[in-house]
Amino acid sequence: MKRSFLLLYVLLVQALYGAWCCVGGSLHCEYSNSASLHRPHSVSITEFGAVGDGVTLNTKAFQNALFYLNSFSDKGGAKLFVPAGQWLTGSFDLISHLTLWLDKGATILGSTSSENWPVVDPLPSYGRGRELPGRRHRSLIYGQNLTDVVITGENGTIDGQGSIWWDWFRNGELNYTRPHLVELMNSTGLVISNLTFLNSPFWNIHPVYCRDVVVKNLTILAPLESPNTDGVDPDSSTNVCIEDCYIVTGDDLVSIKSGWDEYGISYARPSSKIKINRLSGQTSSSSGIAIGSEMSGGVSEIYIKDLHLFNSNTGIRIKTSPGRGGYVRNVHISNVKLDNVQKGIRFTGTYGEHPDEKFDPIALPVIEKITIENVNGEDIGVAGLLEGIEGDVFKNICFLNVTLTVKKNSKRSPWKCSNVRGYSQWVSPEIACDSFKESIFPEHSSDCFGLSENKLEESSGFSKSPWLLSW
Ligand SMILES: *[C@@H]1O[C@H](CO)[C@@H](O)[C@H](O)[C@H]1NC(C)=O
Ligand SMILES: *[C@@H]1O[C@H](CO)[C@@H](O)[C@H](O)[C@H]1NC(C)=O
Ligand SMILES: *[C@@H]1O[C@H](CO)[C@@H](O)[C@H](O)[C@H]1NC(C)=O
Ligand SMILES: *[C@@H]1O[C@H](CO)[C@@H](O)[C@H](O)[C@H]1NC(C)=O
Ligand SMILES: *[C@@H]1O[C@H](CO)[C@@H](O)[C@H](O)[C@H]1NC(C)=O
Ligand SMILES: *[C@@H]1O[C@H](CO)[C@@H](O)[C@H](O)[C@H]1NC(C)=O
Numbered sequence: 001m002k003r004s005f006l007l008l009y010v011l012l013v014q015a016l017y018g019a020w021c022c023v024g025g026s027l028h029c030e031y032s033n034s035a036s037l038h039r040p041h042s043v044s045i046t047e048f049g050a051v052g053d054g055v056t057l058n059t060k061a062f063q064n065a066l067f068y069l070n071s072f073s074d075k076g077g078a079k080l081f082v083p084a085g086q087w088l089t090g091s092f093d094l095i096s097h098l099t100l101w102l103d104k105g106a107t108i109l110g111s112t113s114s115e116n117w118p119v120v121d122p123l124p125s126y127g128r129g130r131e132l133p134g135r136r137h138r139s140l141i142y143g144q145n146l147t148d149v150v151i152t153g154e155n156g157t158i159d160g161q162g163s164i165w166w167d168w169f170r171n172g173e174l175n176y177t178r179p180h181l182v183e184l185m186n187s188t189g190l191v192i193s194n195l196t197f198l199n200s201p202f203w204n205i206h207p208v209y210c211r212d213v214v215v216k217n218l219t220i221l222a223p224l225e226s227p228n229t230d231g232v233d234p235d236s237s238t239n240v241c242i243e244d245c246y247i248v249t250g251d252d253l254v255s256i257k258s259g260w261d262e263y264g265i266s267y268a269r270p271s272s273k274i275k276i277n278r279l280s281g282q283t284s285s286s287s288g289i290a291i292g293s294e295m296s297g298g299v300s301e302i303y304i305k306d307l308h309l310f311n312s313n314t315g316i317r318i319k320t321s322p323g324r325g326g327y328v329r330n331v332h333i334s335n336v337k338l339d340n341v342q343k344g345i346r347f348t349g350t351y352g353e354h355p356d357e358k359f360d361p362i363a364l365p366v367i368e369k370i371t372i373e374n375v376n377g378e379d380i381g382v383a384g385l386l387e388g389i390e391g392d393v394f395k396n397i398c399f400l401n402v403t404l405t406v407k408k409n410s411k412r413s414p415w416k417c418s419n420v421r422g423y424s425q426w427v428s429p430e431i432a433c434d435s436f437k438e439s440i441f442p443e444h445s446s447d448c449f450g451l452s453e454n455k456l457e458e459s460s461g462f463s464k465s466p467w468l469l470s471w
């Protein structure tokens with residue numbers, strides 16, 4: 001007995017270390033171009049007539065500075081230095097080989113007049129503005145077709161002064177979809193780090209059709225009741241790393257997307273190789289991590305580790321709908337801590353929200369190979385609401401070592417499942433759903449994403465061990 005216990009322990013440690021250490025490769029973001037952190041040329045925004053009094057509109061100064069700095073793009077690039085002060089501006093366009101540096105005490109303030117946020121075409125993968133048909137306001141800091149762009153500093157702030165936009169939204173006074181704080185489109189080699197983002201009109205940071213993106217060490221804040229103030233939304237982008245961020249907003253902290261219904265299906269740009277490490281924060285209406293609901297170009301190879309969410313609505317959520325098409329597959333989420341969260345894990349197969357009536361109702365999304373392991377939650381309302389699509393079962397969903405302590409006064413059953421299938425091991429409270437009854441080890445570890453190298457599968461009869469049953 002003692003010997004087999006030891007053997008099991010060794011196998012267990014090897015197995016869990018294997019899954020922990022090597023899934024998704026390195027534990028840190030890698031920079032595609034670390035030389036870009038040091039630019040040979042630097043100018044201050046004040047050299048272009050900017051006034052940091054919080055009243056003077058500095059859009060022209062930003063545009064002129066960036067026009068000038070463009071001449072250094074083949075000479076190692078340049079830095080635009082923004083010193084302490086309140087720099088009011090409308091939307092401006094970035095250039096390649098640029099570092100936008102917000103010094104300590106520097107705040108870029110978004111104008112509160114909508115005409116300072118010009119209107120641009122909808123994204124091809126959305127076919128229209130996200131909240132209103134037609135065009136959309138351009139983000140405060142915008143860039144297209146760029147390479148090697150760094151937005152950083154010494155905890156400077158980008159403040160969207162979004163409350164006026166939230167009022168326009170609530171009162172139905174918008175003419176176009178609200179803008180983001182930063183949107184970079186069709187760009188590569190991006191770093192956004194060491195800054196604070198406040199009060200975005202809409203989503204905060206939106207890399208779309210991008211590659212090689214690092215988002216690191218940000219504080220992103222907006223009131224809990226502010227509408228659609230998502231933190232970071234990687235969209236149809238590849239090789240994105242988000243780490244060490246603290247996000248408290250009115251919507252998802254991070255939401256991974258890839259286009260909307262028939263537009264996303266035909267544009268066919270997936271989000272893949274996305275790594276999120278050490279994300280913490282709060283959202284009272286939405287999720288810590290969301291995938292979707294726009295996922296029509298496909299989402300895969302997602303590695304999330306060390307998520308801490310408190311006083312929030314939902315921990316981890318996958319949202320989709322008939323009409324979306326696309327897929328979400330090969331997702332590995334581990335080391336999650338949830339404190340006072342209403343829903344631990346939620347899958348929604350009938351989210352709805354279509355861009356128009358032209359969506360194809362039989363374009364069914366494929367949701368498979370989602371592994372969630374090492375989760376601990378206290379004061380949870382419902383452990384899991386797992387709802388797939390009738391005739392389109394979400395499959396190979398694996399829960400390993402998940403403990404979600406449900407609130408004492410909760411009368412609901414801790415797990416609800418429909419049209420989902422998978423495996424579970426060491427889950428408490430037990431998943432009472434038949435479709436999760438089979439345990440992962442030994443025979444199903446290869447069906448579970450991120451666990452296939454597991455040594456446990458070699459140990460036959462492991463899952464029947466009395467020691468494990470009481471574990
Ligand atoms: C980016 O590239 C596209 C396609 O070549 C082009 O239509 C668009 O005008 C470019 N945008 C900018 C800002 O250069
Ligand atoms: C993306 O940017 C590259 C240049 O960086 C350009 O050649 C290409 O046309 C752009 N594509 C789109 C769809 O904008
Ligand atoms: C995070 O950013 C702050 C400034 O916002 C800086 O003081 C701190 O050193 C950064 N931490 C890391 C790990 O980069
Ligand atoms: C950065 O500034 C924000 C807001 O001003 C603050 O909440 C945060 O603690 C600061 N971070 C650091 C590392 O100084
Ligand atoms: C919408 O358009 C009307 C008419 O041009 C304008 O008066 C109003 O300010 C616009 N609203 C917003 C929020 O931009
Ligand atoms: C963030 O700031 C810290 C402290 O100044 C610095 O060491 C680090 O390189 C910065 N990181 C990034 C990614 O800008």
Ligand SMILES: *[C@@H]1O[C@H](CO)[C@@H](O)[C@H](O)[C@H]1NC(C)=O
Pocket residue numbers: 016335336373374375376401
């Ligand atoms: C189970 O998950 C918790 C985190 O919730 C972790 O501390 C613990 O080490 C995990 N157990 C094993 C055997 O890895």
